[in-house]
Amino acid sequence: MSCSRRKFLKTTLSGTVAASLPLSAFRFLSPAEAKAATGTPNTRWGFLVDTRKCVGCGFCVKACKKENEVPYDLPVSRTWVERYVITKNGKAHIDSPMAGRDGFTSKKIRDEEIDAKDVTKAFFVPKLCNQCENPACVQVCPVGATYQTSDGVVLVDRSWCIGCGYCIMACPYGVRFFHPKYKVAEKCNFCYHRISKGMKTACVQACPFGARQIGNLKNFDDPVTRIIMTERVAVLKEEYGTKPQVFYIGLDSNVR
Amino acid sequence: MTEILTVHGMDWTIKQLFVYPNEFIYWSIQIVMYPYMTGLVAGAFVLSSLYHVFGQKDLKDMARFSLVFSLALLPVAMMPLQLHLQQPLRGMNVMFTPHFTSAIAAFGIVFSTYAAIVLTEIWFVYREYFVNQTAILKGQAGFANNFKRILYNILTLGAYDLSEQAIAKDKRAIKIMAAIGIPVAGFLHGYAGFIFGSVKANALWMSPLMPVIFIMSAVVSGIALCMLTYIIIMEWKKFQAILAKGRGDESVIMLRGAEIEVMTTTSRYLLMFLVAAITLELLDLIFRGYTAMKSWDILRSVMFHEDFFKIFIMQYGMGNALPFILLIIPGLTIRRTVIALVLVLFGVFMMRWNVVIGGQAFSLSFEGFMHYHLPIIPHNLETFKEGLMGALLVAITPFILFWGINKILPSLDQKNI
Known part of the structure; x- marks a missing residue:
């Protein structure tokens, strides 16, 4: 059989293309992804933080770290509490030592004692992943290891994440x-393992003052949804177009 | 025994004022090296293409060398990425499940395309040489010769035709590959700029000018590195000629003349791209200051206070203005060129540094700063990979590769080709 080089190369090329086509038609889903894709579409998890109720005890951070196995004595955390002290000169003094895990027992902010007479207002702001409707982190993941479930929660596949850190860079809220x-990349996932079984998130359960609440935004009878719909709520850093789904009551313009 | 856990980035990040708890300098020295190395690859290729496509005869001597050098740089563009991944063994996942809304996902594809183009062009450039070598080595005995003959024979891919038409066809193919290669090289690097420019969360990075700025500075650094390497090699050859034949020998004088001529012409291209790069960077800076968006306050304090020395003295002053003056003064000498080239390479490196590290020098809260302390002496794998040692490893690899590749594809000895 004679076979010219040209013909050999041609056949090889078309053979390779033909062989790779059927393979590329399939996409392998992990069980979690498959479940997420077929999940109930009448749920959209949303979160409500009432900053007026938060006293900065740090129980939420403690509970979260324990529930989600985030090393307790390292400064990183899926959720954290920020303290804001605004003084008469308009300056905002902000801190969150150890993510607010142990509460705010000292009046000092980064070794600076603030005179109580100078303080105009002070408050606490709990932070967590905003489970954005338009998540920048999902957009930039090069391997699709972070993805949005049909009920709105953004998850990370620990077995597929390559650890490039692009999602960490892309998140305007610094939650990752x-x-x-x-x-691998880590972030708050609204305790997905709990909420999908009808439980509350660890932080919601731990909060003694009801400052944190979670609800289904698609269910108008949900008390959390009712508050979000009927009261004046705000979200963080709206200007990034990420459409955050963690709503705040009593947000101040000093909040970063 | 329990494993000691640390947070990635804690080893080299110093926080100041209010920074979110999870914020650290996650993208460190290797991400500075990554655009720097891809920039060198793209720049070296563009330089060689100027001869092949636009027939810039004055660049003939540089063309072949810079083409082979861009091949040596090619695998090194991947290295920093591998070294910075937290899961390096999963790096291939980008090729398996590319998620195309991500700017990084296309890297594998763009990079492979570019590699294919470079390899194809080199093959056409060297085909004649491969065939000749196969013929020359045929009669010679010895294991090394045998090995080389087999290697060259394989490299010919069975195309032994050296007729005039065949050679003309090769030339046309080279021209086509070089022509396709320019936009692809530009894309490869502009796209590295896009990776940064599209991060909307980062006030310093987000700019549509970022890809263009990256291309310009890439070409600048690529040309500078090629020129510098060329000078070093020519000086070595001159030194050998002096040893063999004495200082006043005709061949020494000829080498010296050829060298300064190549440098004078190549430096003109360098200057052109340098001006374009600086103009765009300044435009970006002025625009940010003039529009003074929310982030300007923190950007201003980073640029004019925290990083003033790195940006205005090291990058713009020493890396741009000074070499510009050195190169533009008439009566260019080799010594002056070398100083200017080293400064240009340093300037582009500082530009990458100021973009990558500078972009993480302030908190997303706009209320605090982070300082990067480059790990010099490593005390664990992480501080090795993302420290001075890792960066040096990346920096020297292309020269080692070039040394090896040049043994098979001689790009410096003009007589052989």
């Missing part, structure tokens, strides 16, 4: 970090 043990 590398998990010290698993060496």
Whole structure:
């Protein structure tokens, strides 16, 4: 059989293309992804933070770290509490030592004692992943290891994340970090393992003052949804177009 | 025994004022090296293409060398990425499940396309040489010769035709590959700029000018590195000629003349791209200051206070203005060129540094700063990979590769080709 080089190359090329086509038609889904894709579409998880009720006790941070196995004594955390002290000169003094885990027992902010007479207002702001409707982190993940479920929560596939850190860079809220043990991107997922079983998130359950609440935004009878719909709420950093789904009552213009 | 856990980035990040708890300098020295190395690849290729496509005869001697050098740089563009991944073994996942809304996902594809173009062009440039070598080595005995003959024979891919038409066809193919290669090289690097420019969360990075700025500075650094390497090699050859034949020998004088001529012409291209790069960077800076968006306050304090020395003295002053003056003064000498080239390379490196590290020098809260302390002496794998040692490893690899590749594809000895 004679076979010219040209013909050989041609056949090889078309053979390779033909062989790779059927393979590319399939997409392998992990069980979690498959479940997420077929999940109930009448749920959209949303979160409500009433900053007026928060006293900065840090129980939420403690509970979250324990529930989600985030190393307790490292500064990173899926959720954290910020303290804002505004003085008469208009300056905002902000801190969140150890993510607010142990509460705010000292009056000092970064070794600076603030005279109580100078303080005009002071408050606490709990932060967590905003589970954005238009998540920048999902957009930039090069391998699709972070994805949005049909009920709106953004998850990370620990078995597929390559640890490039692009999602950490892309998040305007700074909620992401590398998990010290698993060496992959880590973030709050509204305790997905709990809420999908009808439980509350660890932080909501731990909050003694009801400052944190979670609800289904598609269910208008949900008390949390009712508050979001009927009261004046705000979201963080709206200007980034990420459409955050964590709503705040009593947000101040000093909040970063 | 329990494993000691640390947060990635904690080893080299110093926080100042209010910074969110999860914020650290996650993208460190290797991400500075990444655009720097891809920039060198793209720049070296563009330089060689100027001869092949636009027939810039004055660049003939540089063309072949810069083409082979861009091949040596090619694998090194991947290295920093691998070294910075938290899961380096999963790096290939980008090729398996590319998620195309991500700017990084196309890297594998753009990069492979570019690699294919470079390899194809080199093959056409060297085909004649491969065939000749196969013929020359045929009669010679010895294991090394045998090995080389087989290697060259494989490299010919069975195309032994050296007729005039075949050679003309090769030339046309080279021209086509070089022509396709320019936009692809530009894309490869502009796209590195896009990776940064599209991060809307980062006030310093987000700019549509970022890809263009990256291309311009890439070409600048690529040309500078090629010129510098060329000078070093020519000086070595001159030194050998002096040793063999004495200082006043005709061949020494000829080498010296050829060298300064190549440098004078190439430096003109360098200057052109340098001006374009600086103009765009300044435009970006002025525009930010003039529009003074929310982020300007923190950007201003980073640029004019925290990083003033790195940006205005090291990058613009030493890296741009000074070499510009050195190169533009008439009566260019080799010594002056070398100083200017080293400064240009340093300037582009500082530009990458100021973009990558500078972009993380302030908190997303706009209320605090982060300082990067480059790990010099590593005390664990992380501080090795993302420290001075890792960066040096990336920096020297292309020269080692070039040394090896040049043994098979001689790009410096004009007589052989």
